[in-house]
Amino acid sequence: VDLGNIWDRSFEFDYLSSPFELDGRQPVRLDWVAREPWNSKVRFQLRVAKTQEDLAGAPWLGEHGEGSTYERTGIPLTLPEGEWLQYRAILDTENGGYSPILETVEIALRD
Numbered sequence: 027v028d029l030g031n032i033w034d035r036s037f038e039f040d041y042l043s044s045p046f047e048l049d050g051r052q053p054v055r056l057d058w059v060a061r062e063p064w065n066s067k068v069r070f071q072l073r074v075a076k077t078q079e080d081l082a083g084a085p086w087l088g089e090h091g092e093g094s095t096y097e098r099t100g101i102p103l104t105l106p107e108g109e110w111l112q113y114r115a116i117l118d119t120e121n122g123g124y125s126p127i128l129e130t131v132e133i134a135l136r137d
């Protein structure tokens with residue numbers, strides 16, 4: 027058996043959300059509930075764009091900018107202006123033996 031992600035054999039798996047139209051609102055906080063047995067972990071990245079089509083080329087952003095991740099729930103968001111938002115949950119199984127379980131994701135928006 028060849029363990030790991032079918033693309034790169036790593037022990038990380040991504041969940042990509044559907045795009046969300048922000049309707050002029052600004053994302054201000056990211057919260058989630060997850061079970062993380064043993065050394066498994068859930069991390070997040072977000073991307074924002076002016077149009078839904080532009081999301082595909084937008085950089086993934088984390089707590090410290092492009093390429094970083096959000097590793098703690100309840101973090102305030104500082105994102106560029108945009109009308110469309112998408113998040114990526116990165117499920118890190120550490121060794122393929124234990125998998126985190128993501129139960130809920132909430133992105134608070136401000137008018």
